[in-house]
Amino acid sequence: MRSALKNTAVVAAAFAGLTVATSSGAHAEDLTLCWAAWDPANALIELSHDFEAKSGNVMHYEFVPWTSFADRMLNELNSGGKLCDLMIGDSQWIGGAAENGQYVKLNDFFDKEGIKMEDFIPATVVGYAEWPKNTPNYWAMPAFGDVVGWTYRKDWFSRPELQAEFKQKYGHDLAIPKNWDELTQIAEFFQGRVIDSKTVYGAAIYTERGSEGITMGAMNALYSYGFEYENPKKPYELEGFVNSPGAVAGLEEYKKLYKCCTPPGHSDAYMTEDVDAYKSGQVALQMNFTFTWPGINADANVGGDKSGYFPNPAGPNGIQFAQLGGQGISVVAASSKQSAALDYIKWFGQPEIQQKWWKLGGYSALRKVVEDPGFASSQPYAKPFLDSMAIVKDFWAEPSYASLLQATQKRFHNYVVADQGTAKEALDGLVKDWTEIFKDDGKY
Amino acid sequence: MxxxxxxxxxxxxxxxxxxxxxxxxxxxxxxxxxxxxxxxxxxxxxxxxxxxxxxSFTNYRVNRPNQALEFIGLQNYTRILTDSDIWLSMQATAHFLIWTIALQVLIGFSLAYLINKKFRGNNLWTTIIVLPMMLSPAVVGNFWTFLYQPQIGLFNYAVSFVSGISPSSFSMIGSTTLAPWAIVIVDTWMWTPFVMLICLAGLRSIPTSIYEAAECDRASNWRQFWTITFPMVLPFLMLAVLFRGIENFKMFDLVVQLTGGGPGSITELTSINLKRAAFEQWRTGYASAYAVILFVTVFGLASIYVKALNKVKQR
Structure with missing residues (x-):
């Protein structure tokens, strides 16, 4: 009798287990999210445990290092690959991905779920979600706000003997630079100086040739000096805007900073190299995307009170812009699990999840998070981040963005690092290259 | 059975x-x-x-599946052959090719000649010498960027030790003058052992009886080298040149890791240029024409070379 009861219980338990497994298995999906391999990606894994627990879906990740991220992921999108269900793609991909049907258009989904783009920082909506720009056609939800900004050695800046020497030399305080001129002066001041028995250098800036580094760096100087991508009144008219006198002066300023004030061998540096130079105590200033700031703040060598943060400085005429980074999250059109992928986006967009995202080190683009009264004081870099996000400008997001980018990389590196030609020649050449690309695209 | x-x-x-x-x-x-x-x-x-x-005769772009495919005749070919940047890239490739082959043949043959002599530890030295060619080019490229680092790089310190120049005063991969040589040095370091092995095979295939006969005729070492050793190793040497020539014409990984084609475009070899056109700019038709031009060039040069090699072998 006892044995019969036991058997019955075992069968019942097995049946119940099978039923539960079958019912959850009917909806559970294995979702793959593709992004770059960097610190925020680890934070996202942590964050997504909540989604897995709530939805029953299992998350997988494909993270690729930044220098090959675009190559790898655009290859995946162009080949109609099914590896990624969700893509946190670069802002510049949006035009190509939208026009070539590689991302799912999210307007209906947003309407159905009550997700409003007005709830996000406006610059991130334009930069990460819209195509064509400034039209209500959404292909992504802003996922990670990012912008190029600067880090400085607060502890060095506060040394009385350095402050006195700096003031005597330049006639103003050694403090956060108000413009590019002051930034270069500070870098010059620290270049080759011995601090704590160690030779230090002025600034770690972007000079990388292979992917997008030098463009993402030099554009910060160009924007603040008056560079425009095109005639604001006549799209794709480049002459006089790309190579305006201001743009030429901006490029010259960037080269000046590279030549005078970077560490030896800094000719092919991007995010990682800049962070390394800064964390190892080699440089007084560091240009980098704001995603690096939480890591710097927590660093044992340069973190805490030793470092400060500031937005990209203005140019000589007070114009102030910074290069937009960051990404939106999209559903890949080739995915067969679009419904579960949309569930992920819906979950990710919730204010409490976005709040948690910020706490874990992800830069939320949700206004409810960043406009919270406590946000600016929540971290030492929170306010500079907000200030930076208010002055962003982005590179072309056209379907031909890769060709436009490669031409820029070549022209800028040739001038800044390889000393070939003048800034005017570099920008005139860029006008020629871009015009040719747009002609091929049928824009003229 | x-x-x-x-x-x-x-x-x-x-x-x-x-x-x-x-x-x-x-x-x-x-x-x-x-x-x-x-x-x-x-x-x-x-x-x-x-x-x-x-x-190669179309305007096809793999990232624009919706764009109509147009046959544009020889437009891609004309564009490539009249593009001054492509010719600069060809020049960079020629510089790399000529110098790597010259240095590898010279050093490889010399090493093979030395290794061929009987001495203690011969096998150990052979093993040590061939180690670089067993490494992955990407790894080699990566660690040479550290060796070339002006502040911590061993290469710069070695140069400084010999010449007295400050190690941080020059950057092998950041200078337009030095970068083309930086890639030549690394490729030579990595692939000289390959040339050495082929030459060693050639040297060991020469029957000792020929040298014995030459000694009976009182031929000097110099004469033995030029009349026996060199002519008999020459077909092997030419084969090594062919292999290295073809390999270095399509060199990609090592140089990308080392310089990324920079500074500027000084070390942008044709294969890097081609890869950028095909898989970064997605100009598939254009890149196809570029690939065809490179294929015809390598194939043509290799065919002429193989004919010369056969003539040498028949001598």
Whole structure:
């Protein structure tokens, strides 16, 4: 009798287990999210445990290092690959991905779920979600706000003997630079100086040739000096805007900073190299995307009170812009699990999840998070981040963005690092290259 | 035993199949056996080549599936051959090719000549010398960027030790003058052992009796080298040059890791340039034309070279 009861219980338990497994298995999906391999990606894994627990879906990740991220992921999108269900793609991909049907258009989904783009920082909506720009056609939800900004050695800046020497030399305080001129002066001041028995250098800036580094760096100087991508009144008219006198002066300023004030061998540096130079105590200033700031703040060598943060400085005429980074999250059109992928986006967009995202080190683009009264004081870099996000400008997001980018990389590196030609020649050449690309695209 | 097994297989073969096979000629059976290999070759070599040639006459872009495919004649070819940047890239490739081959042949042959002498630890030295060519080019490129680092790089310190110049005063991969040499040095370091091994095979294939006869004739070492050693090793040396030439013409990984084609475009070899056009700018038609031009160049040069090699062998 006892044995019969036991058997019955075992069968019942097995049946119940099978039923539960079958019912959850009917909806559970294995979702793959593709992004770059960097610190925020680890934070996202942590964050997504909540989604897995709530939805029953299992998350997988494909993270690729930044220098090959675009190559790898655009290859995946162009080949109609099914590896990624969700893509946190670069802002510049949006035009190509939208026009070539590689991302799912999210307007209906947003309407159905009550997700409003007005709830996000406006610059991130334009930069990460819209195509064509400034039209209500959404292909992504802003996922990670990012912008190029600067880090400085607060502890060095506060040394009385350095402050006195700096003031005597330049006639103003050694403090956060108000413009590019002051930034270069500070870098010059620290270049080759011995601090704590160690030779230090002025600034770690972007000079990388292979992917997008030098463009993402030099554009910060160009924007603040008056560079425009095109005639604001006549799209794709480049002459006089790309190579305006201001743009030429901006490029010259960037080269000046590279030549005078970077560490030896800094000719092919991007995010990682800049962070390394800064964390190892080699440089007084560091240009980098704001995603690096939480890591710097927590660093044992340069973190805490030793470092400060500031937005990209203005140019000589007070114009102030910074290069937009960051990404939106999209559903890949080739995915067969679009419904579960949309569930992920819906979950990710919730204010409490976005709040948690910020706490874990992800830069939320949700206004409810960043406009919270406590946000600016929540971290030492929170306010500079907000200030930076208010002055962003982005590179072309056209379907031909890769060709436009490669031409820029070549022209800028040739001038800044390889000393070939003048800034005017570099920008005139860029006008020629871009015009040719747009002609091929049928824009003229 | 074998016979019985054959009988067993023959009995197991269905009569219909056996009849069909019996009806085939030897030639047909031979074709039957080589057909899978030929089909595979056609599928993965010949078809892509033909397809590439076809695409080279179009404006096709793989990232624009919705764009209409247009035949644009020789436009891609004209554009490439009149592009001054492409010619600069060709010049960079020629510099790299000529110097790497010259240095590798010189050092490789010298090392082989030394290693061929009997001395203690000969095998150990051979093993140590061939180590670099066993490494992955990407790894080699990566660690040489550290060796070339002006502040911590061993290479800069070695140069500083010999010349007295400050190590941080020059950057091998950041200077337009030094970067083309930086890639030549690394490739030479990595691939000289390969040339050495081929030369060593050549040196060891020379019968000792020839040297003995030369010694009987009182030929000097110098004369023995120029009349016996060098001519007999020459076909091997030429083969090594052919292999290295073809390899370095399509050099990509090592240089990308080292310089990324920079500074500017000083070390942007044709393969890097081609990869950028094909997989970064997605100009598939244009890149196909570029690939065809490079293929014809390598194929043409290699054919001329192989003819010369055969003449040397026949001598």
């Amino acid at each position: 074998l016979q019985s097994q054959i009988d067993r297989i023959a009995r197991a073969t269905p009569p219909a199949l056996a009849a069909r096979v019996r009806g085939l000629s030897d030639r047909a059976i031979a074709w039957l056996f080589v057909a899978p290999s030929i089909l595979l070759l056609l599928a993965i070599n010949i078809f892509p080549l033909i397809w590439t040639i076809r695409l």
